[in-house]
Amino acid sequence: MPFSSFLQFIVSGVTVGATYGLTALGFTMIFNTTGIINFAQGEFVMLGGMLAVFSMKWGGLPLPVAVPLSVLLVTAMGVGVDRLTIRPMRGKPAVSLVIVTIGVSILLRGGAMLIFGKDTHALPPFSEGAAIPLGGASLLPQSIWVVGITLAVLVAMKVFFDRTITGKAMLACACDRKAASLMGINVDVMVTVSFAFSALVGALGGVILAPITLTAYDVGILLGLKGFAACILGGLGNPFGAVAGGLIIGVLESLGAGFLSSGYKDAIAFVILLALLFLRPSGLFGKASADRV
Amino acid sequence: MSGSEPFFAGEGITLRFGGVTALRDVAFSVSKGTVHAMIGPNGAGKTSLFNVITGLYEPDAGAIRFSGKSLTGLPPHAVAQSGIVRTFQNLEIFTNMSVLENVVTGAHLSVKYGPLDFFLRTPRYFREERRLREEARAELSFVGLDADVSLPAAQLPFGSQRMLEIARALAAHPRLLLLDEPAAGLNIRETSALGELIRRIVARGVTVVMVEHDMALVMDISDRVTVLNYGEVLADGTPAEVQRNPAVVAAYLGEEA
Amino acid sequence: MSSNRGKGSAAGLAAFAAIIAAAPFLLPDYYQSVLIVAGLFAILSMGLNLLMGYAGQISLGHAAFYGLSAYASGILTTTFHWPVPAGIAAGVVLSGVTAALIGIPTLKLKGHYLAMGTLGFGVIVYIVFNEAVGLTAGPSGLTGIPRLSAFGKTFSTDREYYFVVWGTAFVLFVLARNLVRSRMGRALRAIHTSESAASVLGIDVARYKAFVFVLSAVYAGIAGALYAHFVTFVSPGSFSFHASIQIVTMVVLGGMASLWGAVAGAVFLTVLPEWLRAIEDYDILVYGAILVLTMRFLPGGLAEGAERARGTLVSAFRRKSPASAAAASGAEGRKP
Numbered sequence: 001m002p003f004s005s006f007l008q009f010i011v012s013g014v015t016v017g018a019t020y021g022l023t024a025l026g027f028t029m030i031f032n033t034t035g036i037i038n039f040a041q042g043e044f045v046m047l048g049g050m051l052a053v054f055s056m057k058w059g060g061l062p063l064p065v066a067v068p069l070s071v072l073l074v075t076a077m078g079v080g081v082d083r084l085t086i087r088p089m090r091g092k093p094a095v096s097l098v099i100v101t102i103g104v105s106i107l108l109r110g111g112a113m114l115i116f117g118k119d120t121h122a123l124p125p126f127s128e129g130a131a132i133p134l135g136g137a138s139l140l141p142q143s144i145w146v147v148g149i150t151l152a153v154l155v156a157m158k159v160f161f162d163r164t165i166t167g168k169a170m171l172a173c174a175c176d177r178k179a180a181s182l183m184g185i186n187v188d189v190m191v192t193v194s195f196a197f198s199a200l201v202g203a204l205g206g207v208i209l210a211p212i213t214l215t216a217y218d219v220g221i222l223l224g225l226k227g228f229a230a231c232i233l234g235g236l237g238n239p240f241g242a243v244a245g246g247l248i249i250g251v252l253e254s255l256g257a258g259f260l261s262s263g264y265k266d267a268i269a270f271v272i273l274l275a276l277l278f279l280r281p282s283g284l285f286g287k288a289s290a291d292r293v
Numbered sequence: 294m295s296g297s298e299p300f301f302a303g304e305g306i307t308l309r310f311g312g313v314t315a316l317r318d319v320a321f322s323v324s325k326g327t328v329h330a331m332i333g334p335n336g337a338g339k340t341s342l343f344n345v346i347t348g349l350y351e352p353d354a355g356a357i358r359f360s361g362k363s364l365t366g367l368p369p370h371a372v373a374q375s376g377i378v379r380t381f382q383n384l385e386i387f388t389n390m391s392v393l394e395n396v397v398t399g400a401h402l403s404v405k406y407g408p409l410d411f412f413l414r415t416p417r418y419f420r421e422e423r424r425l426r427e428e429a430r431a432e433l434s435f436v437g438l439d440a441d442v443s444l445p446a447a448q449l450p451f452g453s454q455r456m457l458e459i460a461r462a463l464a465a466h467p468r469l470l471l472l473d474e475p476a477a478g479l480n481i482r483e484t485s486a487l488g489e490l491i492r493r494i495v496a497r498g499v500t501v502v503m504v505e506h507d508m509a510l511v512m513d514i515s516d517r518v519t520v521l522n523y524g525e526v527l528a529d530g531t532p533a534e535v536q537r538n539p540a541v542v543a544a545y546l547g548e549e550a
Numbered sequence: 551m552s553s554n555r556g557k558g559s560a561a562g563l564a565a566f567a568a569i570i571a572a573a574p575f576l577l578p579d580y581y582q583s584v585l586i587v588a589g590l591f592a593i594l595s596m597g598l599n600l601l602m603g604y605a606g607q608i609s610l611g612h613a614a615f616y617g618l619s620a621y622a623s624g625i626l627t628t629t630f631h632w633p634v635p636a637g638i639a640a641g642v643v644l645s646g647v648t649a650a651l652i653g654i655p656t657l658k659l660k661g662h663y664l665a666m667g668t669l670g671f672g673v674i675v676y677i678v679f680n681e682a683v684g685l686t687a688g689p690s691g692l693t694g695i696p697r698l699s700a701f702g703k704t705f706s707t708d709r710e711y712y713f714v715v716w717g718t719a720f721v722l723f724v725l726a727r728n729l730v731r732s733r734m735g736r737a738l739r740a741i742h743t744s745e746s747a748a749s750v751l752g753i754d755v756a757r758y759k760a761f762v763f764v765l766s767a768v769y770a771g772i773a774g775a776l777y778a779h780f781v782t783f784v785s786p787g788s789f790s791f792h793a794s795i796q797i798v799t800m801v802v803l804g805g806m807a808s809l810w811g812a813v814a815g816a817v818f819l820t821v822l823p824e825w826l827r828a829i830e831d832y833d834i835l836v837y838g839a840i841l842v843l844t845m846r847f848l849p850g851g852l853a854e855g856a857e858r859a860r861g862t863l864v865s866a867f868r869r870k871s872p873a874s875a876a877a878a879s880g881a882e883g884r885k886p
């Protein structure tokens with residue numbers, strides 16, 4: 001394989017991987033405050049892209065308005081999901097909660113199909129301009145947006161966790177839910193915040209990726225799963241590991257599709273996921289933890 | 294030397310959680326047929342020690358021997374097989390089962406039928422199930438739980454749930470029973486019944502190690518006391534010795550008075 | 551109480567057998583193929599309920615085990631001309647062995663890694679069904695699979711096949727019920743509520759979880775092979791993520807930890823779409839709503855609903871005549 005195509009695979013891998021990373025970040029936030037895996041995470045990503053597409057198509061809004069509006073709407077939906085389905089289930093076994101999030105995910109997907117139909121849609125790129133040549137490969141301007149926004153989210157998160165009371169409280173929830181509530185941290189509020197946050201980063205991931213990979217009502221399943229694979233790769237519960245995991249999966253997937261076969265491209269992330277579950281379930285950057293009794 | 298090896302002993306047990314050292318070089322020794330109390334302020338590491346003994350936590354260092362065998366590195370179910378069973382500070386009863394089923398589940402290791410017996414319902418299956426239910430009933434009355442045994446276990450009042458956990462543990466026929474704060478949440482009457490129950494358990498030939506905060510109970514029924522503080526052994530001796538130990542008084546008993 | 555329960559369950563089984571025997575003669579012929587499919591789903595959801603309802607572990611890839619066996623038996627009997635019973639056996643073994651390979655490492659972990667592991671596995675298998683065209687004939691599907699024949703008899707009519715499927719379902723129901731009411735059933739339910747408490751009582755948690763996972767995959771494998779030799783055609787679409795969710799929904803709707811519920815949920819969700827042709831495309835919304843609403847308002851599913859309804863009836867009845875009501879409730883016994 002010539003170096004230029006190798007470079008091209010890396011570039012597109014990093015671009016897609018950044019969105020996997022954002023999805024993984026969403027899984028991590030909710031896992032940290034609730035201890036459950038939110039199966040609706042992929043649908044937040046799907047909705048981010050779809051709502052932006054349709055606020056332009058049906059609402060006639062310009063892109064710079066449609067994108068933040070869509071992210072906001074999805075964030076509000078994240079809060080709604082928590083309030084309507086998760087909070088009333090407090091104290092129920094984890095299996096029940098996980099099943100509820102599966103139910104929510106199909107409701108969101110089915111709802112999107114009902115309202116928006118089954119077609120595939122593209123969002124226009126955030127900025128005009130031709131691809132930038134880069135050592136024989138070419139770099140889409142949208143890729144720069146994707147990587148830039150992902151980095152910005154990471155920096156914002158770092159500040160949030162280090163500097164704000166809510167952020168510190170969320171980390172405390174992550175370490176020990178029981179102790180956090182004993183210390184007067186309102187776990188309910190933390191859970192809501194984590195849902196809002198997950199929906200927000202998920203929607204961001206969806207909206208920045210939509211100009212590159214197209215979007216449809218059912219893209220959430222695969223995006224969600226790959227985000228989860230990224231999240232395990234980075235060590236479940238570790239936000240920065242999550243993003244790193246996303247990048248790794250994106251690049252491996254892109255290289256795998258290039259070197260091996262594009263038909264099996266979508267299987268690559270899951271082969272990695274299964275291999276990880278077998279070999280190193282605590283992830284690359286995580287450490288094994290014990291249940292508290 | 295091997296003839297004088299204690300019934301149950303640990304040494305050098307160290308357990309870390311990230312930066313927190315929950316146990317540091319802990320040693321203890323328990324004689325057969327005694328009641329051994331582990332006391333110490335909250336967070337001293339008592340529950341962590343039980344978790345290490347029962348294989349739920351893997352210690353960073355240390356060795357535990359029981360009845361001439363090493364327990365180090367054994368998974369929880371293997372520790373149970375060797376004859377050590379415990380109760381939990383924050384009650385872990387099976388809320389999806391009836392009172393009786395909880396206790397029958399405790400007898401898991403004593404069941405003498407295999408998959409063919411239960412899939413095909415051989416006479417042995419029925420015989421064993423009948424025996425299990427009878428023994429479970431006997432354990433329930435032994436601990437003084439006379440509630441309706443077909444009731445969902447979650448519907449029992451708190452004090453009865455504590456007794457249910459003890460009955461469940463006894464159904465496993467332990468040689469060593471670990472009780473983690475068995476009196477927590479019990480009223481005075483229930484606590485004195487518990488003291489009497491522990492004596493009867495020892496009379497059955499079971500050695501008891503218990504973590505407890507109720508000093509009256511500890512002083513009343515223990516043969517030996519180990520005091521933990523910040524993950525380290527602060528003192529070890531008879532109840533009277535420990536009570537007189539100035540370090541203990543300062544660190545723990547003083548706080549209570 | 552225990553002998554009552556024994557009698558009650560024997561009566562329940564007899565009633566179940568009687569309904570199975572009578573149904574094809576009472577319903578129009580058209581329903582026979584619907585009921586065959588319902589029987590296959592009943593087998594699938596009984597198996598999944600052992601895993602999910604009893605042991606508390608979620609599999610989101612059960613359609614993969616269903617499909618592996620369907621394809622294996624289909625390919626072996628069609629391309630390689632194996633006798634059908636040998637194909638079925640090979641399919642079932644393949645599902646079980648694959649489950650062991652996936653389950654043993656994944657189930658050592660605490661938490662819901664199995665859910666994601668099986669979901670990922672399901673996606674991989676679905677992709678392979680589509681891509682390995684040489685073996686599976688790809689998206690267009692494998693055709694010309696022979697109908698079930700064994701001991702020189704071919705089960706060619708729907709009525710004959712109905713009895714094969716529901717006869718199998720009945721046997722598997724009895725085996726599952728026997729498991730549930732044994733040492734192993736108690737161990738699984740213990741694991742469901744507290745792995746720590748289960749393990750310190752001597753229950754080898756990882757081993758039991760792996761066993762029940764393999765068993766549930768074997769149930770799925772049996773259903774899959776029977777499916778292949780009923781419709782004589784398999785294509786990837788029947789074994790997608792959507793199908794896995796369908797099975798989960800049947801278990802949840804019927805009632806977690808209730809075998810009767812698993813059967814009821816499977817029959818209900820197979821027959822319902824036949825009545826509600828209008829929802830066709832949007833059945834996915836119905837499944838989502840069922841999952842969320844059942845978990846929230848009727849966590850024990852239809853089985854709990856039936857139990858409640860019976861309770862209400864009995865107490866209403868009791869108000870009128872105390873003696874006869876007590877007799878009625880005693881005779882019914884408890885359901886597994």
Ligand SMILES: Nc1ncnc2c1ncn2[C@@H]1O[C@H](COP(=O)(O)OP(=O)(O)O)[C@@H](O)[C@H]1O
Nearest residue numbers: 290291292310315335336337338339340341342
């Ligand atoms: N699973 C765990 N993860 C992190 N820290 C733990 C865990 N279990 C116990 N600890 C810590 O170990 C110390 C001892 O706790 P514990 O054994 O519960 O004390 P005790 O039972 O004496 O009150 C505490 O600081 C506690 O926070």
Ligand SMILES: [Mg+2]
Nearest residue numbers: 339340341382
């Ligand atoms: Mg404690």
